[in-house]
């Protein structure tokens with residue numbers, strides 16, 4: 216059993232479970248009393264009976280039904296199909312920015328604009344499977360570009376706008392992207408990154424440099440000249456659709472590739488879990504640079520015909536509530552850190568009319584009982600936890616509106632998905648035993664490939680199971696409980712960060728000789744990034760140097776992936792082969808027993 220990354224209470228829980236085998240006392244220890252939430256339902260949920268649906272569900276039948284669509288391209292299913300219905304003039308997207316500028320686009324607007332963009336790319340010579348990245352803040356062009364790319368059967372890649380030149384370079388070079396869509400401001404970082412394979416930079420602000428070594432394309436001018444009609448080529452469920460870079464313990468980020476078929480899981484879960492209906496105003500707070508913002512911000516939400524809202528700005532409690540009030544948001548998909556940030560500003564919610572909210576969901580980090588209880592107090596509704604990963608493409612474990620919530624549990628696998636807890640050899644464990652959360656392959660939104668890295672792809676599988684990298688256990692009722700990560704991946708404010716990427720950025724600083732990075736538990740952000748640094752000769756620890764290093768990583772790697780805490784040290788624990796033993800640093804930081812360190816040396 217992977218014990219290395221467990222927090223104190225998780226460890227004590229495990230001991231309790233192993234010793235007493237009584238789950239009740241162990242759960243109590245964690246403060247996770249088996250409280251069943253009795254909630255008022257103001258609406259008829261889409262999924263009426265979880266157990267019954269699970270019993271009769273068949274992928275074969277569902278895929279057959281899905282395949283009846285005129286075209287299997289995700290852009291057709293999410294967008295174009297609505298043009299033939301009454302939804303044509305319905306508002307698909309509302310975008311509000313920090314200055315309260317509001318833009319509204321109907322399904323027809325999005326259809327026409329994405330067709331123009333598809334023609335623009337076609338004229339530039341985009342080919343099937345060509346990688347085209349979107350490096351933009353939350354503006355309508357993200358949606359227009361995404362659909363335009365996949366209509367051409369290109370692979371759309373979303374990159375979080377907080378990434379700096381190095382973060383960008385790693386992603387663009389590994390994917391060998393030919394196209395990138397950006398704005399005047401972010402374009403500077405592309406030039407700093409000097410990507411090797413980029414041929415075209417499409418600038419939505421249109422301020423293009425004709426002398427550039429890349430071809431700069433004036434989006435505004437070009438879009439005017441393109442036709443708003445585009446025929447999507449015949450697409451198969453297996454054609455590649457989008458890719459997102461995500462982090463593991465080792466090495467640079469990996470490109471997770473999804474096929475057009477992934478939308479099927481997105482649609483089923485947007486129906487069963489997010490409970491989206493035609494009349495909903497839906498707000499997914501995740502950025503499109505993360506998988507939630509892609510699958511449930513660009514694809515599945517549109518496919519179900521709901522009106523979606525995006526806010527292009529920084530977190531601000533007043534602003535968030537005003538968005539819900541002003542646009543009458545009814546379904547809200549957010550993350551525990553955001554909920555905790557709202558909770559911190561306790562009384563503000565009382566100033567707003569939030570009565571339009573009818574269903575709340577959460578993802579990305581453990582949703583502890585506390586934010587659920589606070590949600591009940593503030594909104595009169597519980598947050599429903601959902602579990603999934605970039606690799607799984609869609610929600611796989613969830614709490615459904617029709618099912619009682621157990622506070623602190625991720626819920627149960629969606630119909631069609633078999634999840635279980637297995638040991639490191641892939642043997643299924645018993646109820647309440649802590650182990651690896653594993654999923655039985657395969658399902659339609661399962662990643663199709665790790666870009667050009669078959670070895671990495673294969674490493675996810677053990678004895679016929681897809682191993683998620685999460686530690687969890689299952690209770691007697693089939694509910695799953697998240698306990699921690701089995702590896703060194705950091706989740707800070709719900710955003711996934713690999714320690715290696717941060718360490719690489721740190722050692723590029725002139726003063727840093729060696730660096731090790733861990734996720735340190737944080738009451739607000741879930742985890743924060745903490746770095747242990749050995750300085751080069753001639754440099755001394757100081758507050759100024761600390762600040763300089765933080766700023767350096769923000770600029771070079773990403774605004775969200777810098778160490779909020781730095782400790783200067785004289786040595787680091789390493790294995791005999793010279794690898795940094797992050798588990799030892801983490802255990803020390805948490806005041807835990809460091810375990811067997813016979814193979815660890817300090818230097």
Ligand code: WTA
Pocket residue numbers: 461505506507577578579580581582600601602603604605606625683684685697700706709710711
């Ligand atoms: C974590 C995000 C606890 C988990 C959609 C997983 C969660 C990783 C939950 C994937 C949850 C996601 N409770 N932890 N409900 N949902 N995680 O790829 O460690 O950014 O493996 O996908 O987030 O992060 P990713």
